[in-house]
Amino acid sequence: MSAPVIRIEGLSKSFVLHNQGGVELPVFRDVDLEVFAGECLALHGPSGTGKSSLIRLIYGNYLCPQGRILVRHDGRVTDVARALPHEILDLRRRTMGYVSQFLRVIPRVPALQVVAEPLRAQGIDAAAAEQAAGAMLARFNIPERLWHLAPATFSGGEQQRVNLARGFIADYPVLLLDEPTASLDKANRDVVVDVIRQATARGAAVVGIFHDAQMRDAVATRVLALAPAGAAA
């Protein structure tokens, strides 16, 4: 059996709110997890069990105070918990993609460029990147007349489809999906099912939160149930 793409060891996380009496909110304790190439792991559990936090920890968006988050990157293993900022950015540029629930809109940047950006960051020239971006936007049913507009004025569903197009444009070995389909209709959820299956077929390791049970059944190859902090897992 080949080595996992992601390996998490003894991961614990809590938040300390210094300006609210120093209250400590535990999220989870001692999580171990392995994710292999070609699988789609769905994180499942009631809200507050740390599903989003786990995804953000893997992406380096949340600080990991305890435990190891090992990600295979460039033929080596990088520990996200110990990596320097520029190492995490390199990991994100070439290995890890992340689709959040909402697009972070940047003023004045047109949809086509928003989607092309991950490819540009990998050194692909503007023309090729924008051509790929157009194909991805078309796949997510964003009409061509919107491609050259900044997404700030788009509807929530349109923004989320731009977000998805951006998240799936580069063939990352690792994809992290935080409720990517919350604001989508059936036709567009089907597109998401397709792109996820395509990603696992080429060997990507996918970790996702899918609120919608149908969606989860359609893409997940394994489900990890998270229990509230303090309860026995």
Place this chain on the structure above:
Amino acid sequence: MMDGAALLDAPLLSARGITHSYGERIGCRDVTFDLWPGEVLGVVGESGSGKTTLLNCLSAQVIPSAGSLTYRLRTGDQADVYALSEAERRMLMRTDWGFVHQNPRDGLRMGVSAGANVGERLMAVGARHYGAIREQVTDWLGRVEMDLDRIDDLPSRFSGGMQQRVQIARNLVSGPRLVFMDEPTGGLDVSVQARLLDLLRGLTNDLGLSAVIVTHDLAVARLLSHRLMVMRRGAVVEQGLTDQVLDDPQHAYTQLLVSSVLQT
């Protein structure tokens, strides 16, 4: 002897224990960090937190009371910045560094045209051919989205946003590797600010510039910087990847700053 790849993997600027006081008053205290090639470092904190003092020390406009600053030259040699002679330091500032002031009046010569402001910087690094200078000036004023028929106008006749764009062109025309910016979008209208931010973001991405940007605006920091340093009372209370510091702040002061931002 380092090989090329190892060279790329070394910091461009290394600050160690930078401390500066004005008599009794502490400007900044024991600031240590490495800036990597292509990295944009944001420095945030309230006014009086020591951000600008630190920026002035890092850009060698002020020699701090204590600490060292090492800069890796194009040759790969390390320069001990505070030990350089005045002339060597000035040469470094002209050839390798840029400094964008909050107030464009501090970074421009108001008595000469926009084009001359940009061209001057090229002549300072040895350009002599008028046609070539004019061509580069035109190219750069175009890149900062200036109307080219205003190239011969005095900056004093421009709006604040236009002046700021001329100042940016003046700094980048000579191909610096490291740019310092002090509240580059401060004092501008929100719509003008958005345009300038978009411009700066594109330029730092495309040119692979390293930069240190001081701002009190967390949204500006999120948009422009890879890494963030949070200062309070002269000291760095927290530093890390920008989105990590803003989304999972560890220090009480950072938590206060982040939670104080109005949501729109």
